[in-house]
Amino acid sequence: MEETRENVMLVLLVAMILVKLSSFPAVSALELPTFREPVTNLTVAVGREAVLDCAVDNLSPYKVAWLKVDTQTILTIHSHVITKNNRIGVSHSEQNIWHLHIKEVRESDQGWYMCQINTDPMKSQVGYLTVVVPPDILDYPTSADMVVDEGSNVSLQCIAKGSPEPAITWKREDGEMIRFQNGTEVNSITGQILNITNVKRDHMGPYLCIATNGIPPSVSKRIKLVVQFSPSVWIQYQLIGAYDDQQVTLECYSQAFPKSINYWTKDTGEIIPHSAKYVPEIIEDGYKVHMKLRISSLGPKDYGVYKCISKNSLGDMEGTINVYRIPDPNKYLTSNKKQQAHDDNISGITRTSQIVRDELNIKRTRNDTSRRISLMEADHVDLQSYSSSAHNFCNIINLVHLTPLFIILHLVNTFNCHLHISIHIS
Known part of the structure; x- marks a missing residue:
């Protein structure tokens, strides 16, 4: 009885296999499907749509499915979406290219995706989806505006997330240089933390923490550093x-x-x-x-x-x-002008007196010359003419009537003129 049951089960199993095989053409008569090209790796910014392509030749009567490798989740089979994720879609073109659509891409969507054909054995290939994220500065533990005492030490901190990891650059918003205690000055400095030791009043101002990772847009945060100190006067x-x-x-x-x-x-x-x-x-x-x-x-x-x-x-x-x-310079200048006028008047008198003295010296020289004329030569000298010249000079001097000084000089000169004439007559 048991042997009869085993035979029945064997018959049924063979029948099922035959039925299964009868639903497919003979393997020898089919050309198995092949992938035309690998699934291309894709990089997409977060929030955008990612589309992965899988090109298969000679697909019929097999089916193409898309899976998320890390979670072993079946996403689509042929033209049907299996997952309950409403951001996932599937389409095909040219009857042999199957497109996996992922809308509003999230960071969690990053990873390996498999395009699979249900042949025996199964054929598959994978492509990697990279999700890049623009930088975003975190409110905490990024520093807020700070008020510190002059002479203290300050640490400004800026933390940002993104994919790839953002780089942090510090600058002063007002364009001033960032100064350090050792005397160096820089226009910008990189790093999550900006340390300033022995802070001075000229460090006061707004600082910009700028985060970049090559994915636009870059972002920045303004941190105001206030340094308080007691008054100084100059x-x-x-x-x-x-x-x-x-x-x-x-x-x-x-x-x-x-x-x-x-x-x-x-x-x-x-x-x-x-x-x-x-x-x-x-x-x-x-x-x-x-x-x-x-x-x-x-x-x-x-x-x-x-x-x-x-x-x-x-x-x-x-x-x-x-x-x-101090004395009023305007009054001093007026007094100076009067004094200068007085000095000029005295100077004029002095110059005139000098002229008179010079002329008297000339006359005396002529008298001396006259005295050197011998009696033997007297007959040949026109004394009358010489005396007349001296008399003419005396007449010129007589025309000067400016001050008592000139009157005295005039009297002296007149005496010399008469003396001069008398010498020539003798």
Whole structure:
């Protein structure tokens, strides 16, 4: 009885095999399908659509299926989508190219995909889908805006994700150089962390953390570094000389953060208010302040010590300017002009006296020459003519009537003229 059952089971099994074989043409009569070309690896940015292609020749009557290798998930068979993932689709063209569509690609879609033909043995080939992700800067642990004390150490951190892994570059938004304690200055620096030791006030400003990985767009985050310090004051001219009725402008420079209160006082400590005589002005540029005080029409009470004062929550500092009185240069120039005119008058008299003296010396020389003429030569000398020349010179001198000095000189000259004539007659 048992033997009969075994025979029956064997018959049924053979029958089933025969039925199965009868549904396919003879293997010898079929040309088995082949892949025309490998499945091409594909790179797609996240959010885009990925399309993988599988080209098969002589497919009929076999079927093509797509599978996700790492999860062993059947995605499609022939023209039917098997998976419940509504982002997956399938299409074919030219009756022998089968396309696997993955819409709105996610990072999790990255991996190996298999195109499989249900031959015996099964034929398959795989292609790799790479999903690239533009950089994205993480809010944490990326640094937020920071407020630090001058002289402390600062670490700015910037963390970004993406595929491939992003590179981080630091720059100052205002275009200033990034300065380090060793004296070096750079326009930019790479790395997730920017360390600044012994931070100074000129390090204050906005910094940009820029993340790039070759997949557009690049992204950046603005991190503002605030350095707080007590006021410091600098004055270029601490002594100013001025004269009555002059207008002067006092100048003072201060730096402070948090923002300082700035004002002017006299040495008595009284704050100088805005008025027609006193006009204070404040020009701000970030943590830098330029203070001015214009004083109109200086008077005796306006000379003395002025103070520029800068205060904030961390401290205060003052600078002093001493305004002292000097002679009015305009009056000095007027006095000088009068003195110069007087000096010119005296100089003119002196020059005229010198001319007279020179002429007298000429006359004396002529007299001396006359004295050297012997009596033997006298007969040959036109004394009358010589005397006439001397007399003409005397007449010229007589025309000068400017000052008593000239009168005296004239008398002396007249005496010499008569003496000269008398010598020639003798």
